[in-house]
Amino acid sequence: MSEAVKVIGTRFSAFSHRAEVALRLKGVPYELIAEDLDNKSELLLRSNPVHGGKVPVLLHSDRAIPESLVIIEYVDEAFAGPPILPMDPHDRAAARFWAEFLDPKHLWRQLWLALWAADADARRRFREEAKTSLALLEAELGDRRFFAGDGIGYFDVAASGLAYWLAAMEEVAGVSIMADDEFPGLCRWAKEYTASETVKGCLPDWDELVAGYAASTEKFKLVAQQGL
Amino acid sequence: MSEAVKVIGTRFSAFSHRAEVALRLKGVPYELIAEDLDNKSELLLRSNPVHGGKVPVLLHSDRAIPESLVIIEYVDEAFAGPPILPMDPHDRAAARFWAEFLDPKHLWRQLWLALWAADADARRRFREEAKTSLALLEAELGDRRFFAGDGIGYFDVAASGLAYWLAAMEEVAGVSIMADDEFPGLCRWAKEYTASETVKGCLPDWDELVAGYAASTEKFKLVAQQGL
Numbered sequence: 090m091s092e093a094v095k096v097i098g099t100r101f102s103a104f105s106h107r108a109e110v111a112l113r114l115k116g117v118p119y120e121l122i123a124e125d126l127d128n129k130s131e132l133l134l135r136s137n138p139v140h141g142g143k144v145p146v147l148l149h150s151d152r153a154i155p156e157s158l159v160i161i162e163y164v165d166e167a168f169a170g171p172p173i174l175p176m177d178p179h180d181r182a183a184a185r186f187w188a189e190f191l192d193p194k195h196l197w198r199q200l201w202l203a204l205w206a207a208d209a210d211a212r213r214r215f216r217e218e219a220k221t222s223l224a225l226l227e228a229e230l231g232d233r234r235f236f237a238g239d240g241i242g243y244f245d246v247a248a249s250g251l252a253y254w255l256a257a258m259e260e261v262a263g264v265s266i267m268a269d270d271e272f273p274g275l276c277r278w279a280k281e282y283t284a285s286e287t288v289k290g291c292l293p294d295w296d297e298l299v300a301g302y303a304a305s306t307e308k309f310k311l312v313a314q315q316g317l
Numbered sequence: 318m319s320e321a322v323k324v325i326g327t328r329f330s331a332f333s334h335r336a337e338v339a340l341r342l343k344g345v346p347y348e349l350i351a352e353d354l355d356n357k358s359e360l361l362l363r364s365n366p367v368h369g370g371k372v373p374v375l376l377h378s379d380r381a382i383p384e385s386l387v388i389i390e391y392v393d394e395a396f397a398g399p400p401i402l403p404m405d406p407h408d409r410a411a412a413r414f415w416a417e418f419l420d421p422k423h424l425w426r427q428l429w430l431a432l433w434a435a436d437a438d439a440r441r442r443f444r445e446e447a448k449t450s451l452a453l454l455e456a457e458l459g460d461r462r463f464f465a466g467d468g469i470g471y472f473d474v475a476a477s478g479l480a481y482w483l484a485a486m487e488e489v490a491g492v493s494i495m496a497d498d499e500f501p502g503l504c505r506w507a508k509e510y511t512a513s514e515t516v517k518g519c520l521p522d523w524d525e526l527v528a529g530y531a532a533s534t535e536k537f538k539l540v541a542q543q544g545l
Contacts, residue, residue: 139418139453152407159413167406178395179380185387190367194422225367316544 094119097133098145099126100293101301103250105145107157108164109291110246115170121291158188161246174243181243187229187236188247196222200255204262205306205313212264219266223275226251230274234281241285245278252279253292258309261302322347325361326373327354328521329529331478333373335385336392337519338474343398349519386416389474402471409471415457415464416475424450428483432490433534433541440492447494451503454479458502462509469513473506480507481520486537489530 094117098105112119124133124144134142136153147154147163154163165173174181190196199222202215226248230236236244251267256279259265269276282288293301302309322345326333340347352361352372362370364381375382375391382391393401402409418424427450430443454476458464464472479495484507487493497504510516521529530537 150407154407154410154414156414156417159410159417162413163406163410166409178391179378179382181394182382182387182391185390186382186384189384189387192422194420 092150093148095122095148096120096145097122097124097130097136097148099124100291101254101298102126102144103254104157106249106254106291107246108145108147108160110241110249110288111161111164111173112168113287113291114173114241114246115164115168117164117168117170158247161243165243171240173246175237184237184242184244184247187226187244190222190225191247191250197250200258200266201309202313203266204258204264205309207310207314216264216266220271223251223267223272227272227274230278232274235278241282241287245282249282249288251275252282254298257295257298257302260299261306320378321376323350323376324348324373325350325352325358325364325376327352328519329482329526330354330372331482332385334477334482334519335474336373336375336388338469338477338516339389339392339401340396341515341519342401342469342474343392343396345392345396345398386475389471393471399468401474403465412465412470412472412475415454415472418450418453419475419478425478428486428494429537430541431494432486432492433537435538435542444492444494448499451479451495451500455500455502458506460502463506469510469515473510477510477516479503480510482526485523485526485530488527489534 094112096105096108096112096119098108098121100106100121100123109119109121122130122132124130126144129142133144133146136146136148137143137155140155143155145155145157145160147160149163149167154160161173175184192198193201196219199215199219203212203219206212206215235241236248255267259267267275267279283292322340324333324336324340324347326336326349328334328349328351337347337349350358350360352358354372357370361372361374364374364376365371365383368383371383373383373385373388375388377391377395382388389401403412420426421429424447427443427447431440431447434440434443463469464476483495487495495503495507511520
């Protein structure tokens, strides 16, 4: 039985990033198996058959664990090191509640349609919806450095897509959603998050990310058209 | 600070049932505040403002915890009593993975559209999709009495909608999805689950449930039309 830890994923995906940064917070060495989502590997399809080879998948002790939020909890429970989730049951519930709020079917759906919907009216409508959601997160963050307090915790990792990947999509789509003047707290948090040594080591290069997204806009628009 | 435990919910909702049965598995006394979802109470709207007064909400120590899966984990962590989630990190990850699979946006979306979509072709297509998903759960269950083994655990609670509420909807819609001959394991599990003393105490009366659903079919169809 192999004890090696591997992440099947891509640095172009904020969901995949969740798995990497969870392992880094715990100090667990791992290998990233970089995946081309336009040409998925046999390993990925075999490791996440239920969801058609969605990334990320964590491989540990010859077992495959899909779903990024499930992976963060698994990493927190299976490895020693500083806790990622809060200790208090109520704080844990709150962190899990807000992580669900970011779901691809909720906030990320609003963001995606605000960026990539074909219809300009729909884009505007979803931008307003997304901003209403972001305002809730802005209030939840308050004056804290990170959602978890002084250091990065579960919800910071869950929300990491807002800290970097969203801005790259905004640049490519030419749409501004999480702007400095409207969401100063979230934008400050995004800077703190991406400046962290733990995080920096697994961020994709900005220019490559923007170029990758620019090359994928037709695919993104198709996903938006299908309603996600 | 009140230590009283209350569930804002309705026995017509399998999601609400998850909260009740989690508390019962732990032996925690609680009060059910029955909610009329066509005429939501101020208390519910105030307790779950983010999701527009969705049930269930758990009230404990003057704090409100929404989202049924978050509630199960909270109850498991905040109260003594037999554990609801498995102990092994990998088993916990697997239980959480399958619980996500049941999500209103995944299996329950397939089921809902199989039952309530306006278009007969769409109903047939989603029935096939739902059956493919149920076949995965049938395989996951295998020969075990419950998903968690000899006793009811996290995923059994998460899946409880399949054990009782789905059959009532099938009866009202005149659609058969989780039939005995196709899913003998799941149907045996459903009988075991609903026969458990813990569960029986918080099941809605069958005739009332069917009558309630029959009175709500127009609403159900509207939700299906909006794509959930």
